[in-house]
Amino acid sequence: MNTVSVEILKDLYYMGVNDRETNLFENMWPLPEGVAYNSYLITDEKTALLDTVKITKVDGFIDSLKDNLGGRNLDYLVVHHMEPDHSGCIKTVRDLYPEVTIVGNKKTKSMMSDYLDIEIGNFVEVKDGDTLDLGNRKLTFVNTPMVHWPESMVSYESTDKILFSQDIFGGFGALNGTIFDDEMNFEFFQDEMRRYYSNIVGKYSKQAAKALQKVKALDINIICPVHGIVWRTNPDRIVDEYIKYANQVNEEGVVIAYGSMYGNTEKMADYLARFLAEEGIKNVKVFDVSKTHVSYILSEIWKYKGVIIGSCTYNNSVYPNVNQLLYTLKMNKLNNHVLGIFGSYGWSGGAVKELSEFASEGGNFEVVPTVVETKGTMKEDDVEGLKKMAKEMAGLLKAE
Ligand SMILES: Cc1cc2nc3c(=O)[nH]c(=O)nc-3n(C[C@H](O)[C@H](O)[C@H](O)COP(=O)(O)O)c2cc1C
Structure with a gap:
């Protein structure tokens, strides 16, 4: 098993993979504690997969996706960020569910052609503030340009107040059984979180500070990032920590x-x-x-x-x-x-x-x-x- 699947709330699944093999993230940054790539699945009236994982982890990831879908079709694949550690399995998912509608912004679409060289097929282009209705749950998209790629965006689920935050609020470190903030010691992850922020996002701190202002204005119960832990008990803690990083408050x-x-x-x-x-x-x-x-x-x-x-x-x-x-x-x-x-x-x-x-x-x-x-x-x-x-x-x- 290399995909851990956990039901966060009814019909919302965490589907993360731990990567302890890769020595260097982006072939540069040492990963002594590994790293996690997180993907999420919503099985509402419509089904939606939010981001994928690195291609090296595709087998277990697809098994887990099929399990959680329980024989249903996949309606949407939301692409918040095109960096290959999250977009790596798009092609495989599309091959498996050829009718799936990919959801992204204008820049996502052109990046998909550039990076994946696929016929994009069904695609919904969303703008800042647009909403995707899944039935009980609705996703509203918020652009977060250059945090840390041009197409980066987050989505906010208004029924349960969940932020799917892509790389924002991420950190290095595999998840050693602990998926949620209330299951671990904050201090245990803090250094690897700050190392992730300063090296991966640091240059774009101005843009990050802007994005964090937008995020701070939302009423959030749960934060689901694409690396690191899921914040369901004290999401403010990670928001405040990131605001500190973005403003180099030391x-x-x-x-x-x-x-x-x-x-x-x-x-x-x-x-x-x-x-x-x-x-x-x-x-x-x-x-x-x-x-x-x-x-x-x-x-x-x-x-x-x-x-x-x-x-x-x-x-x-x-x-x-x-x-x-x-x-x-x-x-x-x-x-x-x-x-x-x-x-x-x-x-x-x-x-x-x-x-x-x-x-x-x-x-x-x-x-x-x-x-x-x-x-x-x-x-x-x-x-x-x-x-x-x-x-x-x-x-x-x-x-x-
Ligand atoms: C390979 C090498 C190259 C050096 N190049 C210079 C140089 O270009 N200019 C200079 O003033 N000193 C140069 N030095 C001298 C060192 O800067 C000096 O010995 C210094 O105190 C070394 O500090 P360290 O003991 O912390 O290494 C060089 C020393 C070595 C070993």
């Missing part, structure tokens, strides 16, 4: 991320961490960029207000793995943070110069005035400089 604490080959820069990071602790900063996390995947570092940066980046000089430049972090921060539009920089060099330097360029190119963050750049190993002056940096960082964090 807490007091500092992430120090450094790149070091022979330990000089690493030593500076450790001294800084100690000085920050002496300044009363209780949450200090230090990461070696060569060891920890950038997705985890970004996720921690999303959580804490302070970020300090250190790099040794490598071929006149910043260390390549630090460069990857800078690229990631630029792409995801680091916002509402306090930034510090430091580094080391052996002869003509280069790393701190590039870090300074990153800081001055700007973003909506404050920069700690003191910058420490050591030649080789740290000297007395450098230690004093790091102390000053820590004091300034703590002052800026506590001034909030």
